[in-house]
Amino acid sequence: MQTRPYNFSAGPAAMPDDVLRQAAAEMLDWHGSGMSVMEMSHRGVHFGRIIEQAETDLRELLGVPADYHVLFMQGGALAENAIVPLNLSRAAKADYVVTGAWSQKSQLEARKYCDVHLAAQVDASHGYDRIPPLHTWQPRPDAQYLHYCANETIDGVEFHDVPGRFGLPLVADMSSTILSRPVDVAAHTCIYAGAQKNIGPAGLTLVIVHRDAVGHAIPACPSAFDYAVAARNGSMYNTPPTYAIYIAGLVFQWLKRQTEGSLQGIAAIAERNRKKAELLYRCIDASALYYNRVAKPDRSRMNVPFFLRDETLNEAFLQGAQSRGLLQLKGHKSVGGMRASIYNAMPLAGVQALVDYMQAFERDH
Ligand SMILES: *Cc1c(COP(=O)(O)O)cnc(C)c1O
Numbered sequence: 398m399q400t401r402p403y404n405f406s407a408g409p410a411a412m413p414d415d416v417l418r419q420a421a422a423e424m425l426d427w428h429g430s431g432m433s434v435m436e437m438s439h440r441g442v443h444f445g446r447i448i449e450q451a452e453t454d455l456r457e458l459l460g461v462p463a464d465y466h467v468l469f470m471q472g473g474a475l476a477e478n479a480i481v482p483l484n485l486s487r488a489a490k491a492d493y494v495v496t497g498a499w500s501q502k503s504q505l506e507a508r509k510y511c512d513v514h515l516a517a518q519v520d521a522s523h524g525y526d527r528i529p530p531l532h533t534w535q536p537r538p539d540a541q542y543l544h545y546c547a548n549e550t551i552d553g554v555e556f557h558d559v560p561g562r563f564g565l566p567l568v569a570d571m572s573s574t575i576l577s578r579p580v581d582v583a584a585h586t587c588i589y590a591g592a593q594k595n596i597g598p599a600g601l602t603l604v605i606v607h608r609d610a611v612g613h614a615i616p617a618c619p620s621a622f623d624y625a626v627a628a629r630n631g632s633m634y635n636t637p638p639t640y641a642i643y644i645a646g647l648v649f650q651w652l653k654r655q656t657e658g659s660l661q662g663i664a665a666i667a668e669r670n671r672k673k674a675e676l677l678y679r680c681i682d683a684s685a686l687y688y689n690r691v692a693k694p695d696r697s698r699m700n701v702p703f704f705l706r707d708e709t710l711n712e713a714f715l716q717g718a719q720s721r722g723l724l725q726l727k728g729h730k731s732v733g734g735m736r737a738s739i740y741n742a743m744p745l746a747g748v749q750a751l752v753d754y755m756q757a758f759e760r761d762h
Pocket of ligand 1: 408472473474475476499546548549550570571572573591592594599600
């Protein structure tokens with residue numbers, strides 16, 4: 398039963414109630430240890446169990462092949478924008494695809510460490526609203542990797558398939574789509590994700606990297622950010638974000654419970670997410686007041702930006718939403734309008750409540 402307002406924040410984003418309740422119940426004493434998780438040695442037996450279980454569950458949920466490392470790192474996806482080229486570019490060539498604000502940041506940061514070429518980009522003068530057709534991409538065959546952002550959280554543009562392989566190792570920022578649907582891990586050399594969208598508390602970064610790609614960091618790479626050092630030390634070269642890893646582990650358990658009894662695993666979650674997004678886009682497309690400007694095949698199932706044709710109604714829309722327990726719907730400042738983020742923790746009933754409100758608001762104005 399819903400006991401709290403529905404939170405549509407893009408990140409840090411809503412967490413499953415069950416996870417927060419469990420964390421609260423275990424706050425003072427984790428499983429009879431006499432300690433809170435945040436008070437435990439990261440090298441002790443209790444935390445060892447927590448991080449091992451988290452990794453096992455994540456591997457199971459995403460089907461991570463055995464020849465990939467799962468690393469629990471820090472600094473969020475923006476730090477990873479530097480950490481990726483430090484580890485994978487060999488200070489040589491790296492190619493990027495720009496489909497929105499986040500991949501634009503990624504390629505700018507990478508320029509500090511390597512020779513960056515944009516294999517494809519969208520003319521953003523009218524906003525990022527589509528993925529450039531794959532046949533127009535022109536990656537360099539001798540690039541060390543091809544980087545893309547699987548879901549542009551700000552612009553609401555999502556890759557629904559892994560972009561063709563182009564014969565290059567693929568690197569993906571999956572911060573806002575990881576665990577929302579199945580992913581072909583083996584098609585990538587490296588996947589990274591900040592935790593605060595679909596996984597847990599901000600600060601934790603998940604990195605899934607092929608073992609052959611590890612061990613080639615440029616000499617200036619900080620030891621704490623070197624994938625080889627992190628892998629060799631089981632993500633404990635320095636103190637990892639222990640509490641965030643614990644919460645992430647509870648989210649993985651929650652996801653496994655959601656898919657219990659279904660052989661589909663994360664595909665069942667994906668189906669639920671598809672239904673949620675369809676409900677909201679259908680409301681927007683049927684309306685004379687609201688619109689979304691992203692090309693239909695490239696629309697995000699996690700972040701749905703939309704605008705009111707009469708922008709003078711924006712404040713009234715947000716206030717009405719707030720008073721009905723529909724929180725954090727204001728769009729990103731660079732895009733304006735509204736944005737509803739509907740990650741795994743948002744139930745269909747929350748999207749239905751939003752749609753009901755949007756339709757009532759349109760009738761009243
Ligand atoms: C939120 C987000 C980021 C930034 O994450 P930080 O944790 O703030 O560094 C980068 N990329 C994508 C796709 C995101 O959604």
